[in-house]
Amino acid sequence: MLRKQNYLYGTTDVSIPNKKSFAKYLLDRFYQMREQIALINGATDNVLRYGQIVQEAMNLAISLTHLGVRTGDVVALCTENRDEFWGTMLGIICTGAVFTPYNPTYSAGEMKHVLDISKPSYLICSPLAYKAHEKTFEGTNRLKRIILYGDESVKNTVLYNDLVIAGSNGESELVFRNKLSRNVRYEEFEVADPIDGLDGVVVIMYSSGTTGLPKGVQITHSNVICACSSSILRFTRPKSLIVTPWFHVMGLVGSAINLFAGQSIIVYLPRFNVELYLKTIEKYKVGQLFLVPAILVALNKSENKYDVSSVDTIMCGASPLPKDVAELTQKRFPNVPGILQGYGMTECTLGVCVNEYKNGEIKKPDSNGTVVPCTVVKIVDIETRDALGAHRTGEICVKGSMLMKGYLGVDRRETFDEDNFFRTGDIGYYDEDGYLYVVDRLKELIKYKSFQVAPAEIEALLLQHEAVRDAGVVGIPDREAGEVPIAFVALQPGRTVTEKELQDFVAERLSNPKRLRGGVRFLSEIPKNASGKILRKELRNLTKNNISKL
Template sequence: MFKNPNYVYGPMDVLVPSSLQFGEFLLKRMIGCKGKTAFINATTEERTTYGEICQEGMNFAVSLVHLGLRKGQTVAICSENRSEYFKVVLGVICAGGIITTMNPAYVEDEIRHVMKITKPSFLVCSPNVYKEHSRTFKSLGHIKRIILVGNEKKTGTLSFTDITIPVNNDNDNEERVIVNDRITRNVRYEEFEPVDVKGQIDTAFILYSSGTTGLPKGVMLTHLNLIIMCSFASTLAEATTLTITPWFHAMGLVGKLIELAQNRTVLYLPKFEVDLYLKAIEKYKVQIIVVVPPVLVAVFKAPKKYDLSSVQYVYSGAAPLHKDTSDLVNNTFPNARMVLQGYGLTESTLAVSRAKPDVPQKAGSVGSLQPGLTVKVVDIKTRRPLGPKQTGEICIKGPTIMKGYVGIENKEVFDSEGFFHTGDVGYYDEDRDFFIVDRLKELIKYKGYQVAPAELEALLLKHEAVADAGVVGIPDVAAGEVPLAFVVTQPGKRVTEKELQQFVAERVSNPKHLRGGVRFISAIPKNPSGKILRKELRKMAKHAKSKL
């Protein structure tokens, strides 16, 4: 009956529509600006309008139902970022299906692992993915139909174009919409009704946890989870955004759905190339960039030859952004008003907290809670709720928290009060602003002290010869664990192991010294959202030491 003084409560007012069908919600948000550009491929300059997403999404939904998709069945999409992506997503959700997004870079074992979790009845994929994995896809008995996007046609597959684009657009008055599996006319918005769902409990998306510490798990997000996340008001709705985050990942997928609900124009690059990235900002006068910290570091260290004055806001997520990195923003983007950090998880339908535009930010803060959420920070050993500026595990509950993991009982990941245990370590201050320290499983235990790898990585990046860095703990008989740094050097720069150890030792307390040494490698292994794959670094740590 009484609020816990050590819990942090976000704003409680969250407006939701009477219908909790996410496809219907998104369609209503987009249909009013049919002529506006939704996406621009900065590599090819291909443009996709809101009207095209709505029209082809509705057409695809009707075709899917005609082909046998039933409410609650899963449709997988495995593709690089391309114009058809959100047409597929909208169509599946409107048809009452569950969309699951797969990393197109997966190898066979990874494909089989995630397919075993979701068992999709339909698969939508790009020609590149199909060429690489068609044999694997065809061996999976649960896949009834494979649909190819693009212009290529392959035996045993359906063409997204054939089942989505009418043979003759002049047939709008025909009663029959589909003949011989070909769509004959566009579905009209006024006649279209998405499949009814129970939005509070029915799953809309199954996404995969990033798998940085183990095999990915299937995260079930409901229609209500997504509606609430896409309903938060924005003062930047007219801005043009640039993103490179892959759309199979929550940061890319849900982030883009939020921007579609706000009717923004989104510029995207299928893959990151620093020169093309900066050129796109200049050419399209981008106002908002959404990045992960390694991208900012690469941009800061690139030659200054483009006009980047259009950038007003820099949104950073997926990994901690050190103060010294954020301080460099104005040197690169002269008119940037602020760097906005956020904190989120796939399990929370993206954002848990975020900084607000034009509100002064504290160094290192990831902002305040999103509406509807309650957070407690608990002692890692005793599980006792902690007060301000006390570091512990962050636990969350609220209407954007996932329904659960596929095949895992909720009691394993939620406590008796309904809080989800994130595995992230952080704290909040007297103003209820949050600060993230690191992942619980990634903390290095040195003689009882907890050392955060992210702090050491940010420090190493300050060295002029360091292009990228990753830190893990390695076993030590006396101390338990000691920090080992993997370092990528800047082209043309040289630095020794001893120099970097001394550089760190002069700037941090004794437990954080690089007693495990420094190893020089060509690239830090990361997942598509920019998070360091420490399990890969730990494997590398077992091999022979590198030499310059």
Template sequence: MLRKPNYVYGEDTLLKVPMPLNFAKYVLRQIWSYKHGIALINGKTHEKLTFRDLAKSAMNLAISLNRMGVGKGDVIAICSENRQEFFSTLIGIICTGATVTCVNPAYTKGELKHVLGISKPKIIFYSPVAYKTHVKTLETLPYLQKLVLFGQERQNNTLLYEELAKPVHQIKGFATEDGNSVNQDEIVLENFAVVDVMGQTDTAVILYSSGTTGLPKGVMLTHMNLIASCEAPDTVDPKEMSLHITPWYHVMGMIGVARIFYSGGTVVYLSKFDADFFMKTIEAYKVVQMVVAPPVLIAVCKSQANYDVSTVKIMYCGAAPLRDDTIAAVKQRFPKLIAVLQGYGMTECTLAATRDTYLEAQETKVGGVGRVIANNIIKIVDVETRKILGPNQPGEICLKGPSIMKGYVGKDRRDDFDDEEFFRTGDIGYYDDDKYFFIVDRLKELIKYKGYQVAPAEIEAVLLQHPGIRDAGVVGVPHETGGEVPRAFVVHQSGSNLSEEEIKAFVAEKLSNPKHIRGGVRFVSEIPKTPSGKIMRKLLREMVKAKSKL
């Protein structure tokens, strides 16, 4: 019963909650204690939301959903940009024992139908903007029973969030379980009970992660996964003002903000990124720390906006690799910056597997992604032999611990976990003698564009739908601001004179923005493949390099 010498163990911390606890209860009892402290500030409108109001709205919404028959076994979706209602909706749904699924509002019709077909939600909460985009598609979903809109404008056959989240005493006909009427003016935590769940096994959230198959997969995160992620040491200082622009339907935004809430910190947020306004918000709120993806930092460094950003001390950057020259430019742009912190993670590990923290800001290493988080274990294995590797030996990163997902919806867990129950990430990395981790490459073929995971196979499937294309292959090529962008290799159908611009337009019509062919189109006589028919992307990448040297 000895620890294995080449496994890297995170610090052992005793979780402060029992395993069966509902994640919503875990969050509610904490944020309730912060009373009228400010949880959220809309950086655009300056609208503020206190912890108490967030908690009350969540509890009121849970009661309304419960009265509508929502409970364990149900899936309820949220499709929205960052808004004040998002987290109260998320927490309120989880209170009922139901599972939340969060959907990217920028999905195309085909993408939306695919991901919703995985989880089959009976109710969807929509922002007005996202609703207008998807309303015709929603009408075709047989499993969808109700639509709830944020804001005050009601549409045909929809409910309004603000009516479901109103104070309990204003809900017509509401009574307690014993039949007595409610006399209190407002709900309080002491009189509220969440639905019991089995924290280690019941799914709290389904998020979507692209895989090598080219189609998004439903990642099942349990209540315990979420709790374990919140229990890990703080990445940023909860006592200081934080600025977030990462989308909350993504694990980086959702869990990143939830962790700050749990610690009582205030989050200033924006629903979309504009470099000048981003800088203006930093000045207006004297932001000390922010959580961003590399493209944001690049855009900010190039911005000519003249705002006072001297309050910024800590930046946490994730979702894509950060180049050394970018770090240098950031430090020049922000004169009082102490450190740019990084981490390595994915949806499947409920945010992060390794990370730097603000308490260790002086111990970061250039090009590194920090140390393994508390209560988790990482092993590096040889890609071919599966032998466990030691320090400074690159291999596949495998993860185990309480924050690692339950599995993918409808997929055999054994396909993605080894016989020791380690999740096989498909990423190549190593750790040094100080157990500090570095990422080398990806076994997976995903293209990382501005933090989005773009699957080449998904783009290839669309390309092959065009009658003028006989065959196609897609790889990522370096891009100054996006990290990587897709480049298509295309074989013309006999007699076809299809142009590059026509191909780009065809893909843009069918796939969302990150999947557009920004890296260009190269026409070839054939796509290199293995005897079994798999595209040899390594050869395509070599063709990219060879062309660039001409």
């Protein structure tokens, strides 16, 4: 078959090993590197080696099986980033069960929603997550067991440590009275085969929910193996820093890729704090940062003084990176030749496009890079659905080996076209060299008369104002124009600015349809999800309320 005109093709030089599951693929690799350091907790300085992850995973898998977990069951994990995460994840999938990570900062309604989607039989969670969602968890009748991290016993729960820390009672049985008698040996351990082989679902993740309630994204064994076997988003420095939550695809799959490669020790933080983040860079001489634009904005506007000269690589994704933020970042991190941007989504097991350094510089720093291996991209006209050529803006559609199996409970025809391309809902274009540029979300575009206004462009401009710390823009109904832009702004400490001053600031710099005809409202913080994306649905809800103006 001939390649189609106006399609962007990634390379196909990815070797998929003959493994029966992602669990076997990961366990064998981790065992090979068992003496190496895998992770360092930047908040506690605790060091975790690959061998410790393997031991914990095998012990947990045997204990879970003893508790009743079977191939095909769904086991949920609700926690912030912590040392037990990777042993837990690997242990769950070694049983043949499907792993699903929950965001502990979900509201009660969102938590109930994802529980109803994935229908887990077992749940493992941190004390913080359990305290926040205890009533919701207890109201879920389908949960057979709730397993808690930590040492504090809670009625009707099982302690995680009792499942992974072996006793010393000398019994010949591996499991005695619901507790491990000894550590499981790698030579005697067998990973359970998934029901549908490499095409079976290994993890259920959740779409970001920026435009509605999260959808359950079914990621297969082959999806994740393909991602780990490619070179996308691979850390190349001795130490890399990540604060992205592991319940998010950028954190989970991005870290899995790099743990599998074993080329960089991952220093991680449970949550973002500007001072701790900068202090961690200085302490561990971190060379590479893996983050989202919201963190870059916070770092650039912080006055904390730490030595960050060790950083020479920054990879950024999850939302558009304003040009001025990129320029300020390079001043803050003088040894970084440019910010590497990527474009991806949960539905594509992380990556669609990524940029890279060539001869010490980025060829097109404003772009999201070129298509990753085993992936095909087309840009289609929003109305006719015809594939467009270079420099023509339309909806980004994707297919390939890393594309999800589908949404749980949703007919594929609702989100895939007749050629099996996933309709992303993102707007973008590519240039004559095949570099992709993402403009905005289709559902987030503001329709002012016959014009389509991208909120990200207005937000990027507002961030240039010296009084603005953060900003979010949405459209509100207008009888004559259809919709008009309204801005929500968080101010810098000690700074003031009026609504009219910001409206004039935008009007002087952007075209007529992009003026803030809906006004400006001031908030202490712009609502965002864990990956740093603006929660525009919350901003739209705020437009219905009477928020005071400065």
